[in-house]
Amino acid sequence: MQAKKMKAIVATGYGSPAVLQLQDVNTPTIKSNEVLVKIHATTVTKADTMMRTGTPYFGRLFTGLRTPKHPIPGTGFAGVVEAVGNQVSSLVVGDAVFGETTLGFSTNAEFVAVPENGVILKKPDSISYTEAAAFTDGHLTSYNFLKEIAQVKPGQKVLINGASGSLGTAAVQLAKYFGAEVTAVCSTRNIGLVKSLGAHHIIDYTKQDFTTTGQTYDVIYDTLGKRSFKECKKVLTEKGQYISPVLQFPLLFQMLWTSRFGRKKAKFAATGLRSDRELREMLQEVIRIVTAGHLKTVIDRQYPLEKVAEAHTYVDAGHKKGNVIINVQP
Template sequence: MKAAIYTNYGSPEVIQIINTEKPTPKPNEVLVKIKTSSVTRADTMMRQGVPKYGRLFLGLFKPKNTALGTGFSGVVESIGSQVTKFNIGDEVFGEKLFSNGCNAEFLCVSEDLVIEIKPNNISHLEAAPICDGFLTSYNFLKDIADLKQGQHILINGASGSLGSAAVQLAKVMGAKVTAVCSTRNIDFVKSIGADEVIDYTKTSMANIQEKYNVIYDSVGTLSYKDSKKLISSNGVFMTPVLSGQILYRMLFNSKKVKFAATGIKKTEELKRLFLELVDLFKQGKLYTNIDKSYKLSDIADAHHYLETGRKVGNVVIINS
């Protein structure tokens, strides 16, 4: 089978498409023929090995895990002898972290991990990125911020994968949403539910007078120092993007400043959030926006596009 890997840190040109042996499922695993897989900004950062202190975990001089991709959607091709939840031919989707990668033609996944039957009302294209955008943002809004009905949330980077998911989730949770994006994405973020939109190309955060219960910086570009005046007395500033300033702020103000790596949560906690998301998608309350799709052989082009910072929603890899 074909799979995307990178054996050195660097530009998208370090990505290789290799031929490797098709995996065989263990007794508790299903073999999924992948139809679509996600490609994210986090993937590009790991490929680059940035921030550099992240290499303490990824590998100092070269990546320990050379595979790419965490979100997938596909069809069960075979099952292990102990599998009871899935059958051959089931359309499934989910996420596999710290593994042999989802940017490939096949993947083995334990039935007890983050995997579920794909709702009939969404396509494989729409399903593959759900765990990257929606699962991460749902963890922040529900488990970290404990966002309540009627509260006011500011979402920075509202047109991206995490941000557009957060806008929709916050509205489902009954919050008032102020979205921050560029001029060209205003109509998009309004269409997915934003109550108010701040165009960062025209309005400085320093000129905002509103107070927010939650500030969710989905892209890691806000300064807490400049944002703290916008947070209500019991409010919180949170981001999935780790930086030196966030680490410093957390040391001295851990109640106000929150960072979390959703992927390292316990499997049962991830599955709880994931299954709640599946129900919301079944009800048609959430929507996955696909900006661009690429063939697996063109995954380097997908990484180049992600690095432009112009992505609206999600980028997906399609297996031919």
């Protein structure tokens, strides 16, 4: 019997957005422990653009040395369960779900197969597919960094550098929700957006350098890795923490060093490498915070599936506000 076909974006190699092509490929066949999700919405994230270029190069040890091991890009998804394997008990056909495939990628497509015990959760009716598809990028990552890694406490002073991006827009709101006094760093054109998210103080990075204002912070969350631990150290409080989701060798070294010496700490983590169970638990918390009205999902541009390459070009430029969504179902 001929396999059913679906539309998907296929990366024909590592490189510019031109490597991403819309193709007809086989619809995934599910194993007994998997569900087939008909995708309504997926995303193009900054991390997806790094996967596309295959940089930093050591990342190719995981993603494929010469060409991507998983040629269909994308990790975030929201959609409806289309079929279930015969051992699946917690999900049924017709359930609205969302989640992420982490190192399995493959979500810039009409369908994806996901293990029942993978990062997949039921989507509350009050949350749209468009919003839910974005949860596993900024919301999940910033929750991990602020709550789990920095353990932000009420009354602490937290500075978010890169406050208008996917991680930043979530971080401003989450830090405020955790009771911190939030300083957001963004450019002039994003001041209105960042203010609307509840930042207590705003620093326009085109006019002022936050490391020279004389203010100190308990936590500096550098969402874009634009400033180093060394530069930020002087504006950290005595036991302050510099946390960044951007992998750079000096930061890894500083993390190792400060874990043993000195009171000020530097920290990096790869959220997607946490266990599926931990990711699901954090996402449950994210859903709770969103449905309680404390965390909005900032959505910038939306594209249809066939325009994923265009979406990559936009994300590459580095000026997106919040999240970029791919609507797979029109």
